[in-house]
Amino acid sequence: MKDPLVSLPGYALRRAASAMIAELGERLVEIGLRHTDVSILILIEANARITASALGRALDIKRANMVPLVGRLEAGGLIERRPIDGKSHSLELTARGRTRLAEAWAIIEQFEAELLARVPAAHRDHLLPALNALWQGPPPTLG
Amino acid sequence: MKDPLVSLPGYALRRAASAMIAELGERLVEIGLRHTDVSILILIEANARITASALGRALDIKRANMVPLVGRLEAGGLIERRPIDGKSHSLELTARGRTRLAEAWAIIEQFEAELLARVPAAHRDHLLPALNALWQGPPPTLG
DNA sequence: ACAGGATTGCTATGAAGCATAACAAACGTG
DNA sequence: CACGTTTGTTATGCTTCATAGCAATCCTGT
Numbered sequence A, B: 001m002k003d004p005l006v007s008l009p010g011y012a013l014r015r016a017a018s019a020m021i022a023e024l025g026e027r028l029v030e031i032g033l034r035h036t037d038v039s040i041l042i043l044i045e046a047n048a049r050i051t052a053s054a055l056g057r058a059l060d061i062k063r064a065n066m067v068p069l070v071g072r073l074e075a076g077g078l079i080e081r082r083p084i085d086g087k088s089h090s091l092e093l094t095a096r097g098r099t100r101l102a103e104a105w106a107i108i109e110q111f112e113a114e115l116l117a118r119v120p121a122a123h124r125d126h127l128l129p130a131l132n133a134l135w136q137g138p139p140p141t142l143g
Numbered sequence C: 001a002c003a004g005g006a007t008t009g010c011t012a013t014g015a016a017g018c019a020t021a022a023c024a025a026a027c028g029t030g
Numbered sequence D: 001c002a003c004g005t006t007t008g009t010t011a012t013g014c015t016t017c018a019t020a021g022c023a024a025t026c027c028t029g030t
Helices: A009-031 A035-046 A052-059 A063-075 A095-118 A121-136 B009-031 B035-046 B052-059 B063-075 B095-118 B121-136
Strands: A079-083 A089-093 B079-083 B089-093
Touching: A009 A035, A009 A095, A009 B009, A009 B095, A009 B121, A035 A052, A035 A063, A035 A089, A035 A095, A052 A063, A052 A089, A063 A079, A089 A095, A095 B009, A095 B121, A121 B009, A121 B095, A121 B121, B009 B035, B009 B095, B035 B052, B035 B063, B035 B079, B035 B089, B035 B095, B052 B063, B052 B089, B063 B079, B089 B095
Parallel strands: none
Antiparallel strands: A079 A089, B079 B089
C-alpha cells in the first residue's frame, strides 16, 4: 500500500509516541502504575515539598486533572499530603512510594535503553536534543 | 525546579508529540478537520478503492473506531462509500473531499516545515529516520 | 459443493486523557 | 485591608482508544 504519511515527521512523531506509550504502559501495569503516575512520583522525589499545582505546571497537566491523579497515588499509600499553609499542600513520597518508584525506575531505564537501541547508531544521539527542541524550543512566533 | 524527566527520550517523545498534535489540531480546526481525518483522506487519495478495515490497519486504528471517523467524513460529503461486494465498501474522495484535502495539504506542509525548523540544523535530518525506526523497526523480541 | 474459519462492518460500552467553567477559601500585595 | 491571584476541588463534556459480541459475507480445503 502506498503511504505518503511515513515521510511526514509529524506523523512519525505521533505514531512513535503512541507506540511507545502503549508499550511502556504494558510494562508499568505490572507494578500498578501508569506513565503519568511515574512522572508525578519522579518529580516529587526530585522536588521535596512540591504542590499539586506546581506539578501540573511542570507536567502540562491542568490543575483540575491533577486531583484524581494525586488522589489515586495517595489512596495507594505512595504519597502523602501535608498542609503547607491554609491553602496549599506539599506532596511527599511515603516509604512505600519510594520503594514503588525504585521499581518504576528499573522499568523505565530498561525501557529507555531498548528504545534508543532501536534507533540506528548514526541517528541515536540526535534523538533527544531534536525532540526537546520540538517542545521546549522558542515559541513559533519568534521564528 | 529539578526535572529528571527531560533527559528521558521517552518522556521527550511524549511531550513533543502531544504539543505537536495540539498545535496541528488548532490549525486544522479552521478547515473543519482533525488530524486523524486528514490521515484518512491522504490514504484514500493515495490508494483508490481502499476499505475502511484496510485503512484501519494502515493507521493502527481499530475497525470499531473507524466507524464514526468514516461516518463523519461521509456525512460531511468528503468521501463516498461504494459496495465492492456484499460485505466490503470502497472509500473514495468526492470532489469536495479533494478540495478539502488540498487545503489540508497546504496546512500540513507549512506545519511540517515549521516543525523541522525548530530542530537545530545538526539534528534535523536525523529526526525522521530516528522516529520511523522507533515504530517501524524490528519487533523488540528480535533484538 | 459445501463446511469451517476468517473478514467486514457495526453496536455497545468502558477506560483514560484532556479541556472548560465555576466555586470557596486562602494567599499576597499595594 | 481590599483586590487580584492562587489553590484545590467538583462537575461536565469531548476525544481517543480498547474489548466484546453479532450478523452477514468472504474465502479455502476437501
